[in-house]
Amino acid sequence: MNNKKEVRVRFAPSPTGELHIGSLRTALTDFLFAKKNDGTFILRAEDTDRKRFVEGATERQLRDLAWAGVTVDEGVVLKDDKITEVGDFGPYTQSNRKEIYAKYVQQLIDEEKAYYCFCDADRLQKMREAQQAQKIAPKYDRKCLDLSKEEVEGKIQAGKDYVVRFKIPEGKTVFTDLVYGKIEVDNSTLDDLIIMKSDGFPTYHLAVVVDDYLMKISHIFRGMEWLASTPKHVLLFGAFGWTDEMPEFCHMANILNKNKKKLSKREGSVSVADFRAEGYPKEAIINFIALLGWNPKTQQEIFTMQELIEQFDTAKMNKAGGVFDLDRLAWMSKEHIKKMSVQKIYKESLPFLQQKDYYKNAPEENKTEDYITKIIAVEQDRLENFAMVGQDNQFFFKDSVKLDKELLRWKDNTDEQTKTALEKAYTILSDVSEENWTRENLEKILMDAAGDKRGDFLWPLRAALTGEKRSPSPFDCAWVIGKEKTISYISDAIATFE
């Protein structure tokens, strides 16, 4: 008999802004774990914090997930680019589950495991200040715990604002985290947390426990910042009598900056949208953030999504935070781009190119797919993102070359030597048919002609074709710009010596 629990994991973003790179890591971990274990990956929108609610945020988060290839099976999903919900455990948007939470809050009140609290902000503030002055950890002093039923009803009828607090039971709370191991806390250190706010919305703590139970979640992957809240959740599971159904917890170490501090917005790009806009391929971002959370324990560094799924294991997850190193992202990105077809790179980079002046101002013949894919083929091994295409070789987009003798000259060569080299290139290349005008062929012909005096022959040619001090090799440049332009640029260069 197989009594292993069905794997159901959930990613539970709050619609408070763009999808953070750390949230993508959480979602990716859920996704990898679900795929690896034939499980279901659920998305639940945790929108109970109405003050921080940002219109359209869930939609944008879902788009970024879809872009990254982290596809959601159940819950809040995008269908034809519109938000909808699929699955039998809905609604999956917490603001549509208010009655469900109210029922469970009432249950705890009836069982005297929770109580109404009418203390106003002013009183709580003074209480906290007094506690701080006495150097004791701030904690609700339970003033409202012993209000009688009549007192409570009287206050509610009088229209007084209230919250509902969970009464932390005495004793110890113990649970096991898949990364951090056995965690034990003394309940006396825990505050009687609010489970229902004065606006009638549940707090995160109540909603997350009720939903993870009702949605039959088997494993919870989330950021380290929630580890301190987990004992409260464990107690809530217990208070409801759901301890046997409690999911496994797996907290993930923070993503750190180079100074080993938690990565924050002030340091530049931290949202998936930012990295997308900078032209990083999703393959690289996925590879990069996956390895910020776990270590494959082999030499392999470049992974496809499929390989990540195969190799993912909670036992490989790191306790220490991974450092967000942009140079490493750029390197991974380069490695992934190297493996792509030029057609794919073309498709991905075109939107970026279309924003660039050197592309916008280029003659039509330098904007064709055929022409651009040649540039890409030449640049491919150096590209760190899709926004870089053409950037270092803008001469490819012009229809003339600016020439001067000094640029054409190799070291101390005379005018005569330079001109002779150019004439030789002219003769050789004029003889190459259009059909043989291939990258490999041009390299072979020109390298043979250069012999061991490479600079003397190849430098003037390269300068003649590009007008630049730095560029790809003359064979690559000749190949990209084509025979006709190559010949005409060489003769222009020769003319500067006449």
Ligand code: GLU
């Ligand atoms: N809504 C919480 C967040 O945005 C989810 C935390 C959890 O996964 O329990 O971080």
